[in-house]
Every structure is written in C-alpha cells, then in structure tokens.
Amino acid sequence: MDPILSVKDLNLWYGDHQALRSINVNIPANQITALIGPSGCGKSTFLKTLNRMNDLIPSVRITGEVNFRDQNIYDPSVDVTGLRRQIGMVFQKANPFPMSIYDNVAYGPRTHGVRNRAKLDEIVETSLQSAAIWDEVKDRLKTSALGLSGGQQQRLCIARALAVEPEVLLMDESTSALDPISTSKIEDLAAELKSRYTVVMVTHNMQQAARISDKTAFFLLGELVEFGGTEQMFSDPTDKRTEDYITGRFG
Amino acid sequence: MRTQFDEQLERLHLELIRMGALCEDAISAAAKALLEQDAALADKAREAEEEIDRAESDVERLCLQLLLRQQPVAKDLREISSALKMISDLERIGDQAADIAELSGYVADASDAGRTHIGDMARATISMVTDSVDSFVKRDLELARAVCAADDKVDALFQDVKKEIVGMISTDSSKGELALDLLMVAKYFERIGDHATNVAEWVEYSLTGVHSNNN
16 A cells, blocks of 8 residues: 655754654555654654644754655645645644634634635534534534533544544544543544544554554654554564563563 | 563463373373273372363463453463463363273273373373473473474374274274274374364464464
C-alpha cells in the first residue's frame, strides 16, 4: 500500500538538543499508527512534525523531509494553514473554544470561507455524527461547549478537527485524561474513522496501542527503534529495546 | 522492574516442573506395573493422574490470573500462552499413563513379546517429558528441539513392538486378545511421545515466536 506520509532522514533540534535522529518511516493510508515510547523519547515531537506544529517553537531546527502525498511539507512553498486543514490534530487535553458547541465545529469551515447557513448546519451535523457525539448534543447545539464532560469535549474536538475534512488525524495522547468509557468511545471512533482517514496517535497506554492500532512505532532517545505490524510488535518484537520497553523491563 | 510479575512467572515455572514430575511418576509407575505385574504401582499411576488433573487446574488458574492482571506482551505473552497449551498435553500424558496402568492387569501372561521394547519406550518417553518441561524452565531451545527429534526413536520402537506382536500372533493365534492389549499399551506410549513433542514445540514458540507446525 502506498504511504500517505513518507518521512525521510528527519532530524529535529530544540536549540542544541537533538530530539529526533534520522527518522525514516512510511505511514500507510487508512490505518491507525500508534507511536509509543517512554517520556522524552521524541514521539510527540515526531507527531507534531507531521503537520508542522513545531514551527511555533522558535528554537526548533528541522532537516530532512516529510512527504505528504509526494509533497515535502517543509518546502517553503507549502501553505501551512492549508496543510493543517489536511492534517488535523487532537490534543491530550480537550481544548474546546469558549463558545457554543455549534460554533466550535463551524469555526474551521467558517475560517476556510464557508458562510452558507445550510451548508454549515450540514457540516456540523455530519462532523458531530462522525465523532459519535451527535445524539448527546443535538438538542443543545447552542449551549456552551465548556458545559460538556471531559470525554464529550474530546469528541467535540475530534468533530471540530473533522469539520474541515482532513485526510490525516493526529492524536496526541487524546484519551489519557479520560475515564475508561470515554476512552473506549474514542477508540471505537478511531477504528471507524480509519476507513475515511489516516490516524496517527501518540499513546502512553500500551494496551491501547495493542487494541486499536494496525502499525506501531517505538521511539527511544529520539530514534525510531522499531516500526511494524502491531500484532508482530506485541507478540514478537525484533529489537531487544522494544521487548524490554513493552514488557516493562526497561532500564 | 516488574519484580512481582517475575516472581509469579517463577511460580508458574515451579508449578510446571511439579506437573512434569507427576507425569514422569505416572509413566514410570504404569510401566513398572505392566512389566513387573505390580497392582500397587498401577494404583500409584492412577493417583498421579488425578494429581496431574489438579495441577492442570492450578496452572490454568495462575496463567489466567497473569493474563488478567499483568496483561503480558511479547515473550511474557508467548511464555504464558505456551504454558496454557503445554498443560493440556501434560494432562493427556497423565491420562495415557493411567490407561497403561489400567491395561497392566490384562497382560499378566505376556510372553516376552514387546516387553523389552515397551520398557525402552517407557524410558524414552519419560526422558522426553522431563526434557520438554526442563527446556521451558531453562529456556533451552536446543533441548526442546532434541525432544522433537527423540520422538522419531519412540516411533521406531513402536514399529518394533508392532512387528513383535505380529510375530506373536502368527506363532500362537490364541494370544489375539493379549496382542491387542499390548498394542494398545505401545500406542499409548507412542502418543505420550507425541504429547511431549507438542510441549517441546510450544517451548520453541515461546522462545522464538515461531511454532514449527506453522512453517
């Protein structure tokens, strides 16, 4: 299968500190790829390179390529706002805007120029349905998003990301602050979304990676140690460091 | 790291060693009951078989507890899932030893037909069972593979016994029933060899991630 994201010899420095070392990986389309590794291993940094979120940090320097459908996203000609529309992100902590549920979801499409009320209504409904939260909020779309529970807020954030019709959804520990029921809803959601989107997720929860991802990447000290099919990684990893980490005998 | 888990894995090893030792006792008692016509040893084999069944439940419970509480992956997962498969084979070995003990009462008049080779089969299968469990506990791939290879010897012994039994029938056709009982005994030993081989194959999977049957 052709990769949707092809990373070539990617290095990243925060000032003098090298946080990513010569990363090479092909991320397949319409699959869930999980990034695992101990704190500080570079997995979140790597995730953020995939839609240039690290651009916002002044001391960052990046070399190498991240090709999204054959276009290097670090090419100066790339429109970063457009890129982030195609490659959306959901964060660890749900961060709804202090506005209504409806306006949260409509925010992205409005920014991209959608003004037609009926069209916006349709986008809001489909996005909330795709994020498996429509039934819970359809009668209170005009109320504040801040009144939702943590799990609902996170699904609202996913709906907001989906509203601009991205191709890739990046999730940075998006369930780590949620209870098991909300976590399970978001995991089910990720599994459904992969038929239409590519999902790349950072998770500290190894069981979560084993449960829902198709591919797993193990990072350690800024290196991509092992990348492969999740089942293989969790039953018979190739690298001793992967084995030690996932079996909890690391260090 | 994971001290408690490692201690529980150690306990699993000890339980398996105990179950393996019970299997050896059962086979040895059944073989002696047969060859020495000792009814007390036949009882001992049956008692060992019941103890093996209890050991199987204990190990099974321990494995399920480890799966539930430790959510093992990689080599830990392979080790525990292999243990779960191995105990089914060890339990069958216990059954077959008890079956041999059961038949020992019916072959009292056995001539020497098959006797030597049946004794050889008993010794060979006992060492296969010992080595298969040892290979798991010591994580010894070579030993596990040696067990698989040893099964050929047991199969050859079975063929020898079969030939001798055929010879026995052709010289004295009145020994038909005895011949069948002896053949059953030899077949049970041959099956014990197969089960020990299964155990060794699971050890190989546990150590390498590849089960030889899937090649």
